[in-house]
Amino acid sequence: MEYVRELTAYRRWGKPVATAEFGSCTYLGARELGGRGWNVVDHTEQPEEITGDLVRSERTQAAYITDVLDVFESMGLYAALVYDFVTPDAPHRPEPRYDLDMASYSIVRTLRERPDDPASAWHWEPKQAFHALARHYGRHVPRR
Template sequence: MRTFDCAYYDTGFGSAVGDRSRREFDPAVVRRELEIIAADLHCTAVRISGDDPDRLAVAAHAALDAGLRVWFSPFPMDRPPPLVITEFGCCTHRGAADAGGTGWTIVDFTAEPRALNGDYVRDEAGQVAYFTELMDVFEAEGVHGAFWFTFAGYEYPSAAGPRRDLDLASYGAVRVLDGGTGTAYPGLAGEPKEVFHAIAARFSR
C-alpha cells in the first residue's frame, strides 16, 4: 500500500552531454518551487538529487520548511530503498511512453542553439496516461511510494520557432519557458503541464 506521494527535484549535476542539468539555482526560486510541490502537487515527500552539497542543503532546508519528507540522492551515489520507485516518468512528445528512458534523445545537442532533431508532436495527454497507468500498477502491487521524474526539465526550455520547443524532450511536470515568466505562478519561468494537474489530483486523495 502506498504510504506517501512524491516528486523528484533536480538541483543540478554534470550531464552526459557536457553541460549541467540546471545552470541557474536561485534559493528563492527553489523555495517557491518546493512550496508548489507540497501545496499544489500535494506531495508529502521529495527526492532531492544533484552533485553540489551546498545546493542539496539549500533545497533540503526549503523542502523541510514546506513540510515535505526529504530523500537525499546525491548524484551519482544513489542507493534506493526497497519497495519505493525512485524514478518514473516519460517525455512530452507522441511516442515518448514507448521510448521510456531514451525519450530525451530527440534533441540535437550539436545544434546552436539546441533544437529538436526532427518534427515531433506535443502529447501532454500521453504523459498523463503514462502517469496514471503506472500509478495504478504501483498501487495494485503495494508499492510504498513513487517519485515522478521530474518537477521541471530545466535544461529543456520551451521556445518559439521551428524545432525549438525542447520541452517535448522533458520529463517535467512543468514546462520551462525560455525567457519571461508563466501565468500560473507569476515570477517563475514555467507553466504547469497536464500531468502536473494529474499528479496534483491523484496525490490530493
C-alpha cells in the first residue's frame, strides 16, 4: 500500500495526520482503480451507461473500506473519512449497463421512484459497506 509510506512521512513532525477521503466504487476491480473508479460511465449516452462488462460487488467495496480502515488505525492516524455517504446522481438500477451506483463511492445506494426520471423522488438503502462500517465502529463502542 503506497499510501502507507506517503502518510508515514507526514507523521515525522509529531502532528495529527488525517486522510480526508478514502473509498472504493462498487464493482470487481474498482479497488485497483482507486480514485479513478468512477471513470467507467459514458456520459455521452442518454441515459448514461456503464462502459465494459463490470460486475457489481458490494462485498468488494465493503472489504476494501474495512481493510484500509484497519491499516489507518494501525498507523494511529488521527482521522480517516470514508468517501462518500450518498450519490443521488448515480442511482442503482437492476440492469448492470445502467447501474450508475457501481461507479459511485457511496456506502448507500440511491433508488429513484421512477428510474427513468432523474427528477423523481429518491431514497437510499444501505449497501454492504454501510453495514461493514457499522460493525467495524461498533467494536470500539464501550459496552455498558
